[in-house]
Amino acid sequence: MEPELILINENLALPAAELQFRFTTGGGPGGQHVNKTATRVTLLFDVAASPSLDEETRARLLDRLAGRLDRRGVLQISAQESRSQWQNREAAVARLQALLAAALVEQPERRPTRPSRRARQERLDDKRRRSTLKQARQRRWDD
Structure with missing residues (x-):
């Protein structure tokens, strides 16, 4: 049987097999059920030590997900929307897929642009208008 x-x-x-799951009791409303069942799921994925990632992919993920990783390079995703542990587990895996897919999309290289001649002229005209308006508000001491 091949691995999932x-x-x-x-x-x-x-x-x-590279994903680890931790189950804890969820917070929020739910009455007695929420206090006695471990339905909150925390998915752990070790980005820094994953054998499935090549070096380029690993570097991109470590850079783009730096704010979401702990010191050891482990990504943690929690899900507790449902009262079902299985549904929360599926939600956490779906979030992992979306997060990694978004982080792996290559950003197009920015090409620097210049403002058009008209845009520069309009900016200067606006500055002149503001300047004359402010000068008109000033009191003249030479009167």
Whole structure:
């Protein structure tokens, strides 16, 4: 039996064995059920040590997800929307897929542009108008 794969994009699929799940009791409303069942899911994915990632992909993920990673390079995603542990687990995996796919999209290189001649002229005209308006408000001491 082949291991289950989590598809991220057309170039990357992660084995489900690389994902760790932690289950805790969820917060918020729910009465007695929420106090006794571990339905909150925390998904852990070790970006820094994943054998499925090549060096270029790993570097891009570490750079783009730096704000969401802990010191060891582990990404944590929590889900607690549902009362079902299974549904929360599926939601956490879906969030992981979306987050990694968005981080792996290549940003187009920015080409510097210049303002047009008309835009420069309008900016200067506006500055002149503002200047004359402010000068008209000033009191004249030579009167």
